[in-house]
Amino acid sequence: MTKISIVGLGLMGTALAETLIKAGHEVTVWNRTDRKAEPLVALGATRAADVAEAVRPGSLVIVCVLDYATVHDVLRQASLEGTTVVNLTSGRPAEARRTAEWVRERGGEYLDGGVMAVPQMIGGPGALILYSGSQEVFDRHRAELGALAEARYVGADAGLAPLLDMAMLTGMYGQIAGATQAMALVRSAGLPVSDFTTTLLLPWLRAMGELLPGWAAEIDDRRWETDMSNLGVNDAVLEGIAVAMREQGVETNLLTPLQQIVAKRIADGHAGHGLQSLIEEVHPDLHRS
Numbered sequence: 130m131t132k133i134s135i136v137g138l139g140l141m142g143t144a145l146a147e148t149l150i151k152a153g154h155e156v157t158v159w160n161r162t163d164r165k166a167e168p169l170v171a172l173g174a175t176r177a178a179d180v181a182e183a184v185r186p187g188s189l190v191i192v193c194v195l196d197y198a199t200v201h202d203v204l205r206q207a208s209l210e211g212t213t214v215v216n217l218t219s220g221r222p223a224e225a226r227r228t229a230e231w232v233r234e235r236g237g238e239y240l241d242g243g244v245m246a247v248p249q250m251i252g253g254p255g256a257l258i259l260y261s262g263s264q265e266v267f268d269r270h271r272a273e274l275g276a277l278a279e280a281r282y283v284g285a286d287a288g289l290a291p292l293l294d295m296a297m298l299t300g301m302y303g304q305i306a307g308a309t310q311a312m313a314l315v316r317s318a319g320l321p322v323s324d325f326t327t328t329l330l331l332p333w334l335r336a337m338g339e340l341l342p343g344w345a346a347e348i349d350d351r352r353w354e355t356d357m358s359n360l361g362v363n364d365a366v367l368e369g370i371a372v373a374m375r376e377q378g379v380e381t382n383l384l385t386p387l388q389q390i391v392a393k394r395i396a397d398g399h400a401g402h403g404l405q406s407l408i409e410e411v412h413p414d415l416h417r418s
């Protein structure tokens with residue numbers, strides 16, 4: 130079994146360490162606040178006295194701390210020569226690229242990871258971790274990484290895992306925004322939202338979600354026509370919803386940005402295009418071409 134060091138024992142780092150110990154790996158742990166290592170030592174982990182003791186040549190070092198600035202602060206305390214760093218700290222693509230370069234300059238190999246799970250899901254079904262950076266590291270440590278979550282390698286550019294992580298979160302926030310606005314309207318009629326959510330909203334969102342791959346293909350091909358519903362129709366629907374919300378005493382602040390962008394596309398002469406064409410407003414390169 131591989132010797133693995135876990136640097137950072139917050140909620141996520143602890144879950145990662147626990148899972149790897151239970152999978153039979155020899156795990157060394159380090160955390161700024163030392164006492165967080167105790168339950169893991171009780172499970173069989175070795176506690177490193179300092180970062181340099183955890184980050185040794187030949188070791189697989191999984192780092193999971195607050196942010197990338199902390200990653201640098203912590204790893205600076207050790208030599209990275211001959212080490213393999215897998216960074217599961219959340220951050221931006223540019224930070225991941227800089228960190229990959231920084232680790233390589235210090236003689237280490239680097240793989241970045243975006244954790245698509247909460248700590249309770251680590252080691253269980255449904256957890257996904259996206260990886261980018263050194264494919265050699267990913268292939269070599271596939272078994273250990275696979276013990277944590279479904280491990281998916283997305284490319285050599287270290288920034289790709291955080292970029293896709295952020296893209297997935299963005300989709301989730303959009304769904305939360307729409308659902309919150311919808312629930313506010315339901316509450317305005319004095320109804321509880323639980324029943325509405327399970328019996329109406331969720332099946333509807335699932336059905337609508339099935340349309341996304343078709344839209345995505347149209348975006349990839351830059352096809353803005355539609356045989357479903359054009360921006361003119363959607364503008365009227367959105368205006369109707371906005372007026373109804375106000376009549377019910379509900380703010381429209383989570384919906385207004387979408388309504389404004391649809392109105393702008395129409396003003397620019399694109400009333401006949403489909404909703405997939407809104408991407409032209411948010412991605413300047415597509416807009417120019």
Ligand SMILES: NC(=O)c1ccc[n+]([C@@H]2O[C@H](COP(=O)([O-])OP(=O)(O)OC[C@H]3O[C@@H](n4cnc5c(N)ncnc54)[C@H](OP(=O)(O)O)[C@@H]3O)[C@@H](O)[C@H]2O)c1
Binds near residue numbers: 163217
């Ligand atoms: N929790 C989740 O559901 C989840 C999901 C996906 C991704 N993530 C990502 O995983 C990372 C860790 O999250 P978490 O939930 O484990 O957070 P957390 O429980 O708040 O733990 C933060 C960790 O960072 C360490 N840390 C903070 N500042 C430090 C410093 N200046 N020097 C050294 N260590 C420092 C903390 O050490 P101390 O114990 O000494 O404070 C602790 O080990 C974050 O990037 C987060 O975005 C978390």
